Structures are given as C-alpha cells and as structure tokens.
Amino acid sequence: MGTTDNTGQSDFQPVFENRVRFAETDQQGIVFYGEYFTFQDEAVSQLFRDIDYDYDRMHEDGWQVHVANTELNYRNAAEFGDVIVNELRVAEIGTASFTVDYRAKRAADDQLLVDGSVTHVAVDLETERPTRVPDAFREGVTAFQGGLPDS
Template sequence: MLVSTKEVEVRYAETDQMGVVYHANYLVWMELGRTQLINDLGFSYAGMESEGIISPVIDIQISYKKPLKYGQYAVVKTWIEHYDGLRVIYGYEILTPEGDISVNATSSHVCVKKDTFRPIQIRKHYPDWHEAYEKAKKQK
C-alpha cells in the first residue's frame, strides 16, 4: 500500500476564535493529500479535468482527535482505502508535529463526465490509473 505524505503549515487564517484550526480546513488539507497521492502515482488530476472528467466527493467521514494551532506543521498521510474500478475511497491521517493523530478521515469519490455528471468506469477510460490504483490500494 502506498502512503503519500504532505506537510502543511498551519496559517493564521486557518484558525478560529479559539486559536485552533477551523474544522473545514481539514477538508482542504485532505484535497492536498489526494493531489499529492495522485502525483506520487505519476498522474495529474488537472490533466484528467482537461479531458472533461471530474471526481466529485460523494461522502466524507471525519473524526477530530486533537487540535492543531497556528504556527504548527501538520502532516497529511493519504492512501487508497478502497477501489473497485468505479469508486475510490481515500483514507487520511492528519498528524500533529509530535506525531499524534489530529484527524482520521475518509472521502469517497466517483469520476464523472463534467458536462453530464454521468459516471465513468476508471478501469475502462483510464486503464493506467486503474492499474496503479489496484497496485497502490490497501490490501485486505
């Protein structure tokens, strides 16, 4: 299983009145992690979009464990939790500088045609991505 790592600096604008990272910003960091994983696999999400294919989020599950604060660095770990040729579930751990888990999460996605939002089969339309995802996904 491939686990991609992306370091993120916590910026002041990402914190709330309590001085901790506002909860929605973790979703942005998850996107950074997904993009890094796709790049690590040798592909480009922007390239897919230029071909008229997008990958909307269809479900998010997130559990907040320990807050992060301004001035700290977070480490976003991302992997393919499940892949079946149509749907992808990415797994995430966002860690504090001490290595403690700040967030556990998953996001589910499908690929669709941008103009119609009709789903496509990744294995059929992007066989190279399909093969790479099969090799990189979490083994059971």
C-alpha cells in the same frame, strides 16, 4: 512505494506537510475544524500528482472526479505554527468510484489530529454520468502503495 500492514491493507503514505497559518485558526487559537477538509482535499490532489494522474490528465482522458462523501473525526487540536503531516492511502477502488483514507498528524509529536475518508466518483466529462475508473489510474495507485486495495 507503499507497504502493507498485517491485515493486507496498504500503509498510510505521507503526501505533504503544511504549517498552520494564523488564518486557519479560530478564536480558541486552534485549527478551525473546516480547514481539515481543505487539508484532506490537498492531500488527495497531491496523491493524483504523485501517481502521475493529475486533473489535467484526467481531463485529457475524458473524465473527472466528484466528491460523493467525506468524513473526518477530530482527535486532537493543532495550533498556529504547528506542522501537520497529511497522510493517506487508497482504501477501495470500485468500478466507478474510489475511497481514500486520510489522517493528519502533528509532526512534532506524531499525535493524530484527524482521520477520515473521502469517496470520489469517476464521471465522464461529456455525459456527466459515472464512468469506469481507468486502468492507468489503478496502475498509478498500485505503484504508489504497493498494490491495489481489496475491493
């Protein structure tokens, strides 16, 4: 279960680690910037599994998520072979959307590599229209990080 910092905001939680593969690097020998969007997406997918609300359960409950916005800020470079710790926290849950803050750090020295966020909109599977984020999802987030963010 997560804790909160002195502002009341939930702390980042590590959700998975990955070792940088050669195919994820560019000609300069560092992680190609676009790969971090994939890492961010995998971190969010792992969050869904960690709160026991994966994509299969979403579909069973009649909804899915669409990405509305994503942003990353590049702070430091990672290279082939580096282990990256991918962390996140749910920063906001609205009626039909939620925003997840993301950051990636190098495991060897805890150096911040990137930070940013991704906003998902809950969408009804049949109508393709925004729908309310289910209470069970909110409850999973509460258990994961020790409370809901202030929305």
